[in-house]
Amino acid sequence: MLVSLMKGVELGSAMRMSEVIEDVTEVGADRVAVVTGPNLAREIAARMPAAAVVACTDEAVARRLQAACHTPYFRPYTNTDVIGCELGGAVKNVIGLAVGIADGMGLGDNAKGSLITRGLAETTRLGVALGADPLTFSGLAGLGDLVATCSSPLSRNHTFGTNLGRGMTLEETIAATQQTAEGVKSCESVLDLARRHEVDMPITETVFEIVHEGKPPVVAVKELMSRSAKPERR
Known part of the structure; x- marks a missing residue:
């Protein structure tokens, strides 16, 4: 499983970050997950309450990552709409x-x-x-x-x-x-x-x-x- 925390679109190719990862690593979309949402880094580092989305075309992969990063202060939800x-x-x-x-x-x-x-x-x-x-x-x-x-x-x-x-x-x-x-x-x-x-x-x-x-x-x-x-x- 490869996890992207990047938020952007590549200059020139106009590819999303998961597409860049797939292109460079030559893995399928079902192995690339994205974590995104209202996640200001300083607040998360201070363990203030936050929610996020774990997105992957393979819902089982998304649920696996969801379980891995779920904490008392960080609540991830899953989504297949990468x-x-x-x-x-x-x-x-x-x-x-x-x-x-x-x-x-x-x-x-x-x-x-x-x-x-x-x-x-x-x-x-x-x-x-x-x-x-x-x-x-x-x-x-x-x-x-x-x-x-x-x-x-x-x-x-x-x-x-x-x-x-x-x-x-x-x-x-x-x-x-x-x-x-x-x-x-x-x-x-x-x-x-x-x-x-x-x-x-x-x-x-x-x-x-x-x-x-x-x-x-x-x-x-x-x-x-x-x-x-x-x-x-x-």
Whole structure:
């Protein structure tokens, strides 16, 4: 059994992390498991209560890993939807950057709630296009991880975004951030994956424009808010 704790999409190939493992090791998907969810490392290290998802296409493998890592403070659930679980963990880093930028700009809690909700919607759209179960995104690997990332000062992506929203350049923000903010690179690879499958992800695209194309956050927010109106379930 091989266990992935990585949350991201590979640049260039647009492969999920379990797919990278399968490609490099030449093992079947039924031997690769993914552990994901609202798992801020410092809290888990302090043995604070947390839940997670153990995902594998082979449910027996998922249950075996579940039993191995179940503790009084760490409660894992199983899921066979590896695609949905991995996408939830990858895209939430990008949405975490967006929420951090909004917080840094002082845009308020309405903006934060809107970004989290619409961010979850575009994550779900991408997941469904790739064959994921949409219900996965309402669980720990989707909404749970997203809320933790977008609301905690322990979130590297949220902190990184906050510094950008306060007016720091990308270089200044990287220098001030001593840990890796996965969303900085993930926004590029997630957007690539979305375009390959013709999925509209405006928040992800906006984050990419701010981080990699130098678009001022004030301009990016104005453009995002002025997009054409449409029904919510799209």
